[in-house]
Amino acid sequence: MVTDDYAIEMLGITKTFPGIIANDNITLRVKTNEIHALLGENGAGKSTLMSVLFGAYSADSGIIKIHGQAVQIKDPNVATELGIGMVHQHFKLVHNYTVTENIVLGKEPRRSLFARTVNDQKINPKKGNFSIVSLGSAEKKVKSLSDRYGLSVDPKAKIEDITVGMQQRVEILKTLYSDSDIIIFDEPTAVLTPQEIDELMQIILRLKKEGKTIILITHKLKEIKKVADRCSVLRRGKYIGTVNVQDESEEDLATMMVGRPVSFEIEKQKANLGRKMLEVNDLCVNDSLGAEKVKNCSFYVQSGEILGIAGIDGNGQSELLQALSGLTTPESGEILLDGKLINKMSIRERIEDGLGYIPEDRQKYGLVSGMTIAENCVLKDFYGNKYSGKLGTLNFSHMKSNSDALIEQFDIRSGQGSETLAGSLSGGNQQKVIVAREISLSPAVLLVAQPTRGLDVGAIEYIRKRIVEERDKGRAILLISFELDEIMNLCDRIATISKGTIVGTFKAGEVSANEIGLMMAGVKARKEEADEKKA
């Protein structure tokens, strides 16, 4: 049961980075055995606060108490000793190791080569460097933990062979294995499918039932409403308040987080359709290993509409995007940009012909993290006359005024304005830089991949609005997203992709989320095959 004891008290925590106060006198009190949500936009200071708790950063000032005792958490090992475990957003797993090997990594149960085992008690367990790792007992422990918390993880499976959802459970098992009684989940649902999210919520409730204290870092309000007891809100590095989740609606929480009322439904006017700007016919694309990832894919996007491609991650979306943007060459088929065949055109020619692309992996593709916002904003048109100085030099003052305007226009929050390094921005602001750059080039066709992945409500609302604005300006927009909500919300037409093939295209509103979900999973396609066989 939730008691009135506090498992964690973080009092007056302040942490500054150059140009930014990440945490400004923040207080967080988590009761023993509650599920406590930590809510805030990207860059609000949630991750910094948790890094302070986990010992990755040291606070400039403030006190941390664990179960009422003031403690100094100098590094993550101390946090582990104190029973704090963290399930990171980006898993820290070795892919070719088994589940058990990953869990015991760094604390391997050892047996001396020369030691005897008497009644399961090891004699001289840590004798010198001539000890060998013995996994038998660890496997048993992992199995029993997995059973106890209903995780159904196979201790002997290799990480590379199990799903993302399972990998996350391995991370949970890691914390359980080190006897953590406080478990921090950092944006745990960002990488999961809808079904996996439901399962995770059940697991979190189970953990609570077994007496664990949970901190859930998230900006997904639905999840908070579903499982959390209380919720603390941070905004721009400041502590806003702590509320009982039951007493608040999703809208209330969103307002607390963003500082103003937020709309979830995007208001859209009727699509004002023009000609087909992007047309894809019988496209086949292989991945780098030669496996066919996109098969006979056909669709088109008209100007003034948003076509959404709904599908589960790994069904050819990435390869499709790479072929459209020019990063790979398709095996066969046609890509027509405003009626012109662009299969063999270079990336730069496509950009000049009006193809914009907001990539799915903003760190890997969209941005140069070691460069300033000003430099990132001209990534695609730096070579043009607009930014030319004398003798092939760049005109830095034009670059700066360009990015100053975009920062203003797109509400990009940065420590040092145009001079801020892109890598130091929060995820939401990084995405805004990319969106600003792509939109500022006024592309006729805009490819948008996972535009709001990992972003907070405020940023999501903003970016979706901008996408709809571009549609209203008569751009043809192709949206690829794994979040069905986003597709249902934004798109005028929806195509579902499964195993690299478009399995159906519908007008928005003609089809339910459930039906699309089934098609995404390939269930419907399979059914058709079965029908064919019967016939």
Next chain:
Amino acid sequence: MSSETVNIPFVRLAKRESMDPRKVWAIRIGSIVIAILLGMLPMFITGNNPFKAYQIIISGALGKPIYIKQTIKIAIPLLGCALAIAPCFKMRFWNIGAEGQITAGAIAASYFALNWYDKVPSFVLLAIMFIAATIAGGIWGLIPAFFKAKWNTNETLFTLMMNYIIIGIVSWLQGGPWEGRKGSQIIPMFNDSARLPVVFGIHCGWIIVLVLVILMHIYMNYTKHGYEIAVIGDSENTARYAGMNVGRIMMRTMFLSGGICGIIGFIVVTGANHTLYNGVANGVGFTSITVAWLSQLNAFAMILISIMLAILTKGSNTLQTKLKVPASISDIVIGILLFCMLSCEFFINYKLIFRPRKTEIKEASV
């Protein structure tokens, strides 16, 4: 967690968040102090007075005007070559073939020095040699970049192997077609018209490299090419996404880098050696990597670092003759000094965390 399974290492590394610039300089100066102290060890072991040794190094490099000139002569190719490889390293294209590119430039320059010296006036000859050396060095740099762009070959191995090929070619020229007196294995000295003019007592190569410093600084920091190089160095994927032709930029940059190395080859044969032999690059292509790293690819810092290295080189030569220490000992001293200075960058980026004492862990977990 049960204590028997915990195994905290005695010391481990962690990336630093950020650092006070004053502290950064304290570490750099500290590393030089440690370097100087450690450098005394080999002196002690060989029974020499280390203070006297250092004094000889300094006076041997800077004690007389003629020594200073010799030191600067050593610094010129180091500086020029560091400038040449800077854009490659910025692009994360590991060009360790500067040695070969210098040699290629030297060969091209020597061809005209040996064959055209009586056909054109001196300054025309030097101009032709300069251009020929630039193109030859550039092509020698372009080859590995072409293969990298087309078939993604490993540029580190490729550029390294290219060194041995071109040095082999010089050996063949020395003993074959360009050999002076039969059996001498030596290429004849250049005619006076193929020698660089002397300005303030030193061949005018120093003016060329100082101009290159300014040009390279502008090229790397203010031009569109420099921007492209920086983007590729940070994220090749992003560069491709942004429509840059990465392969072409690599080839262009390597042509430039090799071309500058070629110029250095030209300077060395026309200014310092006045002939060509297979050791023309003399390890400059490798030592300049140290210069480039130590100066963190900053063109102006390279001036200081290359002079510093030249002082060490010249000074340790004097050390050999004055204290009769073997050449290997002074090489060891230089090695120790460089090692300390290079490793200080590591301590600026990373910190060491020592295992806390048992009692501290217990206190914390109460």
